[in-house]
Amino acid sequence: MSASGLLGTPATKAWLAGMSVASALAGALGWRRNLRLQLAPNVTRDWQAWRLVSSLAGFPSLSEVLTALVLIYQLRAVERLLGTRRFASFLVVSGIVGQTLTVAGMLLARLNSVSSGPYVLLFACVHQFYLLVPHSYYVQVLGVAVADKWTVYATAACLLAPRLPMVAVPALAGVLASMVYSADVAGLKRWRMPMWVGNLAQRWIAPFLLPVSASRAGGIRRSTTPAPAVDVAPEQVDLLVGMFPDAEREHITSVLRMVGNDSNRAVAVLLDSS
Structure with missing residues (x-):
């Protein structure tokens, strides 16, 4: 994943870094159980509502993390088309709506738990990618002409398949959340993250996400070579x-x-x- 490929996508960079760190910490510190959304007894009895957020933080296995990193990188086009502030707002809206739909789906399907991971956010972005990103050309795959966007869907399928059916509910909830957003239900599409949040991120997070290169003195400096x-x-x-x-x-x-x-x-x- 080249730095130039992520130019102009600070929210995607933050997501890649945050998911990697959260997954690594969960594995190193034995917190993997906290990444799992389980209704009883965690949510319904112990009122651990924070699990609705922690279950979106990362994955429990390295293979899932690597596949998700590739998928998020491929989905960076969504941020470029929506703009950073709107893309970040979309992730927040999708997370809230998607998790609400996930809990509703779990109750309807009589599931007590689903696999951990930000499936809601990922498949909400996949749906936006399907809607917004135009194809550039067609390629032949096993003798069938498919749009060049097929690699994104293939990566999403690779992430989804090993955990079926335990990820079907959050993945579907993510797609439905994206549909709710696109339909502008209750004005969700027009909501924007407050400017002060963006200013804080620009000040405290963005400097750590800039590409760096070694200086002649052996230190670190930001790369100024434009892509x-x-x-x-x-x-x-x-x-x-x-x-x-x-x-x-x-x-x-x-x-x-x-x-x-x-x-x-x-x-x-x-x-x-x-």
Whole structure:
């Protein structure tokens, strides 16, 4: 995972780092049981509501962590299309709605526990990826023509398959939470994380996520080498800014880069994400 591939996606970087650290600490300190969402006796009797949050923190096994890291990296396009603040807001909304739906699904299916891991967040992002990210070309897989996005779905399937059926409820809850968000139920799509949260993250978290390289003196310095970017014609950006006055110019530029400067596809993406 190159640093340049994560440029412009600070929320994705924070998610990758946070999930890795949480999973490692859970394994090293014997906290893996705290990553598991279990209704009785933890939630219903002992009122350990914090398990609804801790179950989204990480995975209990290294193989799951590695697969999830690859999947999150592939899903970074969602943050680029939504913008960092909106993507972070989407994760919060998906986590709350998704966990509520997970508990409801567990009660309906008479399940007392489900496998630990942020399946709700991951599959909410997979659904947004399906909706927002346009395909660039088709490839032949076992003689069948499929869109180039198939690798994301294949990775998601690899993460899901070993734990079925214990992950079916949270995965489905994540997709449903994304659908609720896209439908703007109760104005959830318009909610944004407070600016002060973003300012705190910018001050205390972002410096640790910047790419670094060794200095000639043997210390550490931030890399200042810019990553190559696709050229975007200013006229295209100006046209789309006029069509979408509420969208930030940087966001429109990012969308144009994602779709290879195709204005028609950019309009379709901006309409879906508005």
